[in-house]
Amino acid sequence: MAKLCKTLAxxxxxxxxxxxxxxxxxxxxxxxxxxxxxxAFGDAESSEGRRLYEVVTCTFTPGEVRTNTDFSMIVRNGPEALSEAETVIVTASDEDYDRRTPHLDEPLTDAFDRIPAGTRIASICTGAFVLAAAGLLDGRRATTHWRRAGQFRELFPDVDLDPDVLYTEDEGVLTSAGCAAGMDLCLHMIRNDHGAAVANDIARRSVVPPYREGGQAQFIQRPVPEAGTSSTGAARRWALEHLGRPLTLGELAGQASMSIRTFNRRFREELGITPMQWLTRQRVERARQLLEETELSVDVVAADAGFGTAASLRQHLHAAVGVSPSAYRSTFRGVSESLIAGT
Structure with a gap:
């Protein structure tokens, strides 16, 4: 049977x-x-125009699959496709909304049994319920749509659920929040696989930001701000133009013509995170770009990104992506060179 599944895949x-x-x-x-x-994955190409991914859709029994709209779709591939996949992505179903059991049903159990150990596995939106039911999220950080967070916690108390983020990654298992956050997750995987340049190209083609600020906490319903209150957008734009020097909360608040207290509150309302958390993320992204695209020393990268010292850069980059600046550069410079060579 295993040999047959491999042949079919x-x-x-x-x-x-x-x-x-x-x-x-x-x-x-x-x-x-x-x-x-x-x-996202279908448009990803090397610098020479070579497609980088092959994506297939599969289901338990090939044929018609109902959608949550007024049309159905035909899926020609069965679960055997899972046995040869290097990445498996589980999307959401409207059946997740009524899930009352923390266990997989028989078709899902059979499907997951076909996935080889070490395969990267991801979910979009309530697809996280499936990963959790398969036991893949126990003790791991994960997310799902914020409207389903209470239901998720009741069913899967052993999962470290964070309903405030757009996506998570924990040892090869990834989850994302609502539908649109699936694009954030795909861009994240492409960025990790092939570097920021490829991911940014996909973002431009799709007319979406390559890295979305904040988390899904910003989409939770809140009281409407008082008329006349200004946005923190101008302060964020100013900060991005001055990342290379030390920036204080007082300076950012001044750019928005607000008190520090008001600015901090408004920032959290708009983005779901604090100004300093946002600033650190932007500096990490600047450092990643410089490490991938330039030959600047780690000390210079640290200074240009606003971390000041190489030690500070190492600390923040390791917290964000789990590797040192030299290891990150070695990985992604190698990826870029292989893409240029078309290998």
Missing amino acids: MAVFGNSGRHRIAVLVRQGQLPIELGIVHQ
Whole structure:
């Protein structure tokens, strides 16, 4: 049976040499999520125009799959596609909304049994319920749509749920929040696989930001701000133009013509995080870009990104991506060179 599954999976993926992604869909599929995955990974190309991913859609029994809209879709691939995938993505189904058990049903159990150990596995929106039911999220940080957080916690108390972020990654298992956060997650995976330049190109093609500020906490309903209150956007734009020097909360508040207390409150209302958390994220992203795209020394990168010292850069980069600046550069400079060479 295993040999047959492998043969069928090879028939699905072929021998293109591209990274193989299988998207597992279920009855009640949310079409937007499937489109996001194919849009993001399907458009990813090397500098020479070589496609970097091969994406297939699969389901338990090939044929018609109901969506949560007024149309259905035909899926030609069965679960055998999972056995040869290097990444498996589980999208949301409207059936997740009524889930009352923390266990997988038989079709899902059979599907997950086909996924080889070490495969990268991700979920979009309430697809996290499936990963949790499979035991993949126990003791790990994860997220799902904020409206389903209470239901998720009741079913899966052993998962470290963070409903305030757009996506999470924990040892090869990734989760994202609502539908649109699926694009943030896909860009994150592409960025990790092939560097910021490729991910940024996909973002430009899709007309979305390559890195979205804040988390899903910003989308939770809040009281409408009082008329006449100004946004923190101008202060953020100013900060990005001055990342290389020390910036204080007082300076940022001054750019918005607010008191520090008011600015801090307004910032959290708009982005779901504190100004200093946002500033650190922007500096990490600037450092990553410089490490990938330039030959500047770590000391210079640290200064240009606003960390001041190489030691501070090492601390913050390790907290964000788990590696040192030299290891990060070695990985992504190697990726860039291989893309240029077309290997």
